[in-house]
Amino acid sequence: MMQKLAERIEKTAPIVVGLDPMLSYIPEDVRAIGYAMCGKTQDGAAEAILMFNKAIIDAVADLVPAVKPQIAMYEQFGVPGVRAFYETVEYAHKKGLLVIGDVKRGDIGSTSAAYAAGHLGSVSIDGEITPGFNEDFATVNPYLGSDGVRPFLEVCKKEDKGIFILVKTSNPSSGEFQDQLVGGRPLYELVGEKVEEWGSEVMDGEYSNVGAVIGATYPEMGKRLREMMPHTFFLIPGYGAQGGKGEDLKAFFHEGGKGAIVNSSRGIIAAWQKDPYSALGPGRFDLAARRAVKDMREDLLSHVR
Amino acid sequence: MMQKLAERIEKTAPIVVGLDPMLSYIPEDVRAIGYAMCGKTQDGAAEAILMFNKAIIDAVADLVPAVKPQIAMYEQFGVPGVRAFYETVEYAHKKGLLVIGDVKRGDIGSTSAAYAAGHLGSVSIDGEITPGFNEDFATVNPYLGSDGVRPFLEVCKKEDKGIFILVKTSNPSSGEFQDQLVGGRPLYELVGEKVEEWGSEVMDGEYSNVGAVIGATYPEMGKRLREMMPHTFFLIPGYGAQGGKGEDLKAFFHEGGKGAIVNSSRGIIAAWQKDPYSALGPGRFDLAARRAVKDMREDLLSHVR
Numbered sequence: 001m002m003q004k005l006a007e008r009i010e011k012t013a014p015i016v017v018g019l020d021p022m023l024s025y026i027p028e029d030v031r032a033i034g035y036a037m038c039g040k041t042q043d044g045a046a047e048a049i050l051m052f053n054k055a056i057i058d059a060v061a062d063l064v065p066a067v068k069p070q071i072a073m074y075e076q077f078g079v080p081g082v083r084a085f086y087e088t089v090e091y092a093h094k095k096g097l098l099v100i101g102d103v104k105r106g107d108i109g110s111t112s113a114a115y116a117a118g119h120l121g122s123v124s125i126d127g128e129i130t131p132g133f134n135e136d137f138a139t140v141n142p143y144l145g146s147d148g149v150r151p152f153l154e155v156c157k158k159e160d161k162g163i164f165i166l167v168k169t170s171n172p173s174s175g176e177f178q179d180q181l182v183g184g185r186p187l188y189e190l191v192g193e194k195v196e197e198w199g200s201e202v203m204d205g206e207y208s209n210v211g212a213v214i215g216a217t218y219p220e221m222g223k224r225l226r227e228m229m230p231h232t233f234f235l236i237p238g239y240g241a242q243g244g245k246g247e248d249l250k251a252f253f254h255e256g257g258k259g260a261i262v263n264s265s266r267g268i269i270a271a272w273q274k275d276p277y278s279a280l281g282p283g284r285f286d287l288a289a290r291r292a293v294k295d296m297r298e299d300l301l302s303h304v305r
Numbered sequence: 306m307m308q309k310l311a312e313r314i315e316k317t318a319p320i321v322v323g324l325d326p327m328l329s330y331i332p333e334d335v336r337a338i339g340y341a342m343c344g345k346t347q348d349g350a351a352e353a354i355l356m357f358n359k360a361i362i363d364a365v366a367d368l369v370p371a372v373k374p375q376i377a378m379y380e381q382f383g384v385p386g387v388r389a390f391y392e393t394v395e396y397a398h399k400k401g402l403l404v405i406g407d408v409k410r411g412d413i414g415s416t417s418a419a420y421a422a423g424h425l426g427s428v429s430i431d432g433e434i435t436p437g438f439n440e441d442f443a444t445v446n447p448y449l450g451s452d453g454v455r456p457f458l459e460v461c462k463k464e465d466k467g468i469f470i471l472v473k474t475s476n477p478s479s480g481e482f483q484d485q486l487v488g489g490r491p492l493y494e495l496v497g498e499k500v501e502e503w504g505s506e507v508m509d510g511e512y513s514n515v516g517a518v519i520g521a522t523y524p525e526m527g528k529r530l531r532e533m534m535p536h537t538f539f540l541i542p543g544y545g546a547q548g549g550k551g552e553d554l555k556a557f558f559h560e561g562g563k564g565a566i567v568n569s570s571r572g573i574i575a576a577w578q579k580d581p582y583s584a585l586g587p588g589r590f591d592l593a594a595r596r597a598v599k600d601m602r603e604d605l606l607s608h609v610r
Binding site for chain 1: 325327328336340345346347349350375377378380381382383384386387388391409410411412413414416417419420422423424428430431432433435437438446447448449450451452453471474475476477478479480481482483485486487488492495496499542
């Protein structure tokens with residue numbers, strides 16, 4: 001699956017659009033349609049989110065290889081929210097996009113196996129093989145160690161899917177535990193080393209199906225990890241709203257802009273709320289997202305390819 | 306909320322029943338009813354799970370303070386599975402039980418805020434305050450540091466809810482990262498120290514609303530953490546099927562059997578599959594669970610109270 005992602009990036013751009021639809025990012029008119037259908041309820045919110053996501057997907061599908069829905073933004077609306085997540089994945093697939101489920105799951109072995117089946121694989125319901133949410137990639141939290149990761153590797157092998165393991169996250173306090181020195185070097189490097197090791201079991205072309213999440217906000221660390229992890233594809237959050245800039249990202253990539261993909265969520269899906277895109281008006285939030293992707297593409301490619 | 310849990314434990318036992326219903330734990334007859342309603346589909350599986358859970362809850366509601374559904378086991382059945390999770394929480398509440406949502410969420414600040422709202426709090430849908438899954442407690446992964454935890458603390462304060470943060474997990478490879486020495490002591494101790502610190506902001510009686518997950522399988526570490534974390538309530542997985550025994554657990558408790566609660570999942574809900582309970586037959590899986598709780602109570606209390 002990582003090879004498929006790399007090929008799609010080659011044809012488009014190393015950009016994944018984060019579908020993290022806070023209600024405040026959705027224009028009033030779109031929310032109103034959801035509420036007209038189902039009231040100001042979880043169902044109404046879910047309808048509005050799905051409508052919004054579909055318009056964004058339509059607007060960017062030819063420009064990017066993938067979208068990354070953040071499941072927290074859906075779970076907060078209960079079961080209807082989770083249904084909107086599922087339908088978003090389905091719609092993105094229908095439009096030819098790959099889907100990175102940003103779910104940050106991870107648990108003890110048997111439980112991780114259920115997450116892996118639910119998000120990337122399938123379960124047998126007394127013999128009926130039934131896929132779950134059917135993402136192409138999922139993000140995984142490494143705190144529980146190898147036996148929490150291994151079930152994901154098994155599903156990656158069996159179904160040609162991929163995962164991105166949290167190594168160095170983009171948030172301000174990510175260093176609190178991740179940067180702690182272990183035998184003279186930071187914990188995230190140890191995790192990074194394990195990611196390379198796990199990945200060696202699931203190679204898919206130049207890279208393995210086990211990627212790493214490395215925050216755009218820590219370019220020096222990104223550079224070091226890029227050197228340490230030659231076979232690992234990077235998923236880079238933190239561009240734009242969180243402070244990461246294109247010029248900082250060169251070191252996260254291999255020569256020719258390979259080996260990494262950069263996420264932007266708010267900067268694209270809520271582009272309509274800020275200059276220069278706001279001139280288009282809230283009714284053209286989809287066009288604003290499209291322009292924001294093009295501008296991001298230009299910023300990124302001028303530095304990384 | 307932690308005080309409420311402590312009071313309920315006082316009246317019953319320091320046991321939480323893990324509702325992790327693998328299909329293989331559910332007697333064939335119960336599964337057949339689900340399939341008769343909706344086929345061998347996610348909906349059919351979800352019906353079977355919910356029926357099974359309700360019978361278990363009915364059988365143990367007067368013996369324990371709480372249940373702990375593991376959301377992975379529901380997510381693997383897609384949206385219908387997640388609905389069964391929601392309905393399990395609701396049913397447990399109706400029967401007077403507290404609910405620990407074993408969700409192990411954790412992300413950057415704004416995303417953790419959505420998880421906290423979705424699992425413990427509520428969201429505003431253009432002014433309509435709407436609770437999400439409405440658990441009383443949720444488990445939280447600390448890998449992202451303080452700003453991933455803080456949104457949960459805010460909800461704990463505002464809504465009198467609680468969390469249990471992963472400190473030292475019960476699985477075999479938990480030491481891979483958690484035991485790494487940081488300044489001469491293991492990372493999990495550093496996390497434990499932060500848990501005490503976060504908890505100091507959200508005290509609720511003798512303990513704080515910020516608990517810790519400490520695996521029964523590591524009694525020496527449990528003892529040390531018990532000393533280090535005087536205001537932290539412990540949630541202890543790993544009893545029974547994973548190898549933890551009552552005699553090992555004394556050190557996790559304060560004097561008089563206070564300050565901790567022990568989870569058992571398979572050992573209770575699938576008790577009907579093993580001796581001596583299997584003599585009851587699969588039709589009395591609920592009675593088998595009840596007897597298993599009583600036996601666990603006897604084992605635990607003889608050592609910890």
